[in-house]
Amino acid sequence: MHLLLHDGPTAADAPGPRTGGLPLVPAGFTWPHCDECGSPLKFIAHLPLDHGTAAVFLCDFDPGACSGWDADGGANRAYLFPPGTPLLPAPAPDDSDAPTLLPTATALHPATTPDGRPGVGRLGGTPDWIQDPETPTCPGCATPMAFAAELEDDTDLNFGDSGRGYLFTCRPCTRAAFLWQC
Ligand SMILES: [Zn+2]
Ligand SMILES: [Zn+2]
Numbered sequence: 001m002h003l004l005l006h007d008g009p010t011a012a013d014a015p016g017p018r019t020g021g022l023p024l025v026p027a028g029f030t031w032p033h034c035d036e037c038g039s040p041l042k043f044i045a046h047l048p049l050d051h052g053t054a055a056v057f058l059c060d061f062d063p064g065a066c067s068g069w070d071a072d073g074g075a076n077r078a079y080l081f082p083p084g085t086p087l088l089p090a091p092a093p094d095d096s097d098a099p100t101l102l103p104t105a106t107a108l109h110p111a112t113t114p115d116g117r118p119g120v121g122r123l124g125g126t127p128d129w130i131q132d133p134e135t136p137t138c139p140g141c142a143t144p145m146a147f148a149a150e151l152e153d154d155t156d157l158n159f160g161d162s163g164r165g166y167l168f169t170c171r172p173c174t175r176a177a178f179l180w181q182c
Pocket of ligand 1: 034035036037038039059060061062066075
């Protein structure tokens with residue numbers, strides 16, 4: 001288990017763990033849209049994992065209106081790109097109504113112990129649920145997905161009020177899912 005500590009501004013296409021910036025995606029990737037309101041989703045986190053690279057998107061068209069807290073609601077999207085997949089920064093779609101990027105790209109420093117920098121989340125371990133557990137079921141193989149990472153509400157990330165985002169993956173299916181609680 002690693003803590004993810006706030007490590008200051010970074011490049012939009014930085015390869016390390018970060019919130020904000022641009023998603024690093026495979027060729028042919030299509031920017032996801034919200035199933036509920038149709039707006040392009042906002043890219044919130046790039047998280048390299050030992051079994052692939054995760055990219056997390058969340059609808060922020062009208063905060064609280066679409067069910068981005070729900071792993072199955074279609075108002076968020078999480079991807080797991082297999083290790084070795086060539087990844088390139090994806091340009092954000094131009095949409096004046098829905099923000100598609102966070103205001104800043106923030107590097108997240110994986111650490112085993114706190115060192116005074118604010119914690120933004122963590123990698124691995126077990127989910128620190130705020131509400132009842134909501135481990136998603138993998139749509140590919142119908143088994144519970146494995147917990148991969150957690151992100152805390154902060155100035156750029158909005159998961160309700162002092163909420164927490166949870167990333168899960170299914171390694172065999174190379175799928176990911178995201179939800180949040182507050
Ligand atoms: Zn939406
Ligand atoms: Zn699966």
